[in-house]
Amino acid sequence: MASRADNIASNLSLANFSKATELKNRIWFTIGALIVFRFLSFVPLPGVNPLILETLYSKTQGGILDIFNAFSGGSLQRMSLIALGVMPYITASIVVQLAASLHPALTALKKEGESGRKKLNQYTRYGAVFLTALQGWFLASGLEAYGASSGLQAVVNPGYLFRVGAVVSLVGGTMFLLWIGEQITSRGIGNGTSLIIMAGIVAQMPTFIANLFEGGATGSVSMFTIVFMIGMVVGLVLFICFMERATRRLLIQYPKRASQRGMMNADRSHLPLKINTAGVIPPIFASSLLLLPLTITQFAGKSVSQDSAAGAAIVTLNQYLGHGKPLYMLLYALGIIFFCFFYTAVVFNPEETAENLKRNGGFIPGIRPGKNTATYLDYVLTRITVIGAAYITVVCVIPEYVIAQTGMRLFFAGGTSLLIVVNVTVDTITQIQSHLLAHQYGDLIKKAKLKGRLR
Incomplete structure (x- = not known):
């Protein structure tokens, strides 16, 4: 390491x-x-x-x-x-x-x-x-x-x-x-x-940071609140970085093959399964569905009549689905959990993965290739998705609770912005590292060819 x-x-x-x-x-x-x-x-x-x-x-x-x-x-x-x-x-x-x-x-x-x-x-x-x-x-x-x-x-x-x-x-x-x-x-x-x-x-x-410190200067926001918010953001970023890089690695065994020296070697590799396979899709979908009724009534700029039963129901729904309301946070958390499992099932197909492993001669030790491998992959993926769903729910609901308690808007949709920023930043760093590795390998190949010509 x-x-x-x-x-x-x-x-x-x-x-x-x-x-x-x-x-x-x-x-x-x-x-x-x-x-x-x-x-x-x-x-x-x-x-x-x-x-x-x-x-x-x-x-x-x-x-x-x-x-x-x-x-x-x-x-x-x-x-x-x-x-x-x-x-x-x-x-x-x-x-x-x-x-x-x-x-x-x-x-x-x-x-x-x-x-x-x-x-x-x-x-x-x-x-x-x-x-x-x-x-x-x-x-x-x-x-x-x-x-x-x-x-x-x-x-x-x-x-x-x-x-x-x-x-x-x-x-x-x-x-x-x-x-x-x-x-x-x-x-x-x-x-x-x-x-x-x-x-x-x-x-x-920058607008959020300026408003935060302006509130501290005018006394509308206490110093404890400012320190707590900064600490919470830093803690959430570190937690997101850790969880987004976390994977469950399954050992894949391949049949023994004869090497140049006549020895039989067995190839091994790992199948990485991300803890958060669904990415940032679940909180986006959940918040969109929850905020749709509120948006329809507010965006049109028309007051909903309370005389009709439908109008009274819409007004009541808008009141209970406000940011920080218990019903909103409960439905928000349940929506995130549902879409975590739903979208993970869409993007990862255990049957197709098991079939590809079987076609290439690979298998998981102790598991029969084919249907048993697909069942095992589905079992493992379901268990790690529980952890991933809990992680996204915590990251998204905590900022919502802080917004409700402090009255200050931290990030939209309860932490979805942090998830996107951290994910894209990590991917960008990985891309830059890949380009640097490719450049380094290119220099090594050029040096090797130059040495071969000199000899």
Whole structure:
């Protein structure tokens, strides 16, 4: 372990980094693309009065708009061209993945390899365009409804012309963001879409820190609260780093093969199963479903009549589903647990994994290949998913409880931002390390060839 740690430290040294010209170019390209993304978040949507937007957003806070706004780096609050961010693409990607696991035709397409993956990506883009247009239409209609009900004219010239223009602008902005993400993936350091989401979340952190210390300076926030929040964030980040790297390694044995010296050697490897296989999907889905009724009533800017039974039920539901309410946190935790198991079952197929091991001659010691291996993999995955679901629930519910007790908004959706930021950061560091290793191996091969020529 010590030698491996020293090796990693040497790979990440400044000397090796300075020699990796290609890696430096990729990093600079990624930084430039993210700067373009931040500039786009300040380009306003045509036909919207920016002076009314702050009042509009203050009235719609607490709903699903907080999720979109955090993912887009505050673009939704400013109603910019990229107000919807990459959320439509993420939703379309999740729907396509679910359909590819449930629909036989798409399942067969998924097994075709690179050509099948390209077709599924194309379907995902079509879905992203459709969802962006649909959400953009409702967004434009909501802006007009808000101005009509409250007397504040958020839209300069309401009508179908404004709606069509807003839809075209939002679709173009989202598609341009997706293109930037693809460029970061191919010409940058990878994880283009994830880096865009992380950049949007990180852009909101200075505002939170400034509000926190401003509250301490004015006396509205006690010093104990500030220290506790900073300590909690640091503790959650360390805990997330530990859990996201945690895996259950299953020993895989392969048949003995004859070596060059005539000895029979048995190959061994490990099948890593992540504790958190579902990633950040469960809290996003759970919070979206819980906050949908509140968003519908607030976003339209219309007061729900309490005379009817349906109107009274919606008002009561909105009261109980507020941030920090016991019912909200209970349903939030149950939703996270449900989607952890559901999405893990979608992304990991024990039968397919067992069949691949059997085809390659691999087996788990003490377990028969085939159906018994699939049953064992399902048993192990279910047990570690219990730990993963408990971990995500704790990370997401603790900030919600702190928000309810202190009245200060820490991160949207109860810690989902921390999960995304830490996951993307760890993946980015892994990508950089892979580039450094590739550069080091390339130098070693060149030196070996040079020595061979000299001899």
